[in-house]
Amino acid sequence: MANWYEMLKEAMQDDGEDFEKRVCTMAEEGLRKEFDDGYGGTEGDPFTAWGERWVYFPICYDGAEWVGHAPRNPCDTAMEHQGG
Numbered sequence: 246m247a248n249w250y251e252m253l254k255e256a257m258q259d260d261g262e263d264f265e266k267r268v269c270t271m272a273e274e275g276l277r278k279e280f281d282d283g284y285g286g287t288e289g290d291p292f293t294a295w296g297e298r299w300v301y302f303p304i305c306y307d308g309a310e311w312v313g314h315a316p317r318n319p320c321d322t323a324m325e326h327q328g329g
Contacts, residue, residue: 250276262296269294
């Protein structure tokens, strides 16, 4: 079982973002809702979250779910393919 709260927190910390300063379309209660992030169907609810430098969103491939991100502003960072 997983939840967006922990996955988003880890993704933001990996990017050097301040998790406490995030803005998100989902309330904390929704972010903490447990779901099966393994292969099968999607179970995590959709969200968008903004840090100071990155935008975060759910990614799914063959039912496995995780947090993806893209630069918040135009920059010279080329993004890899998302979703597998």
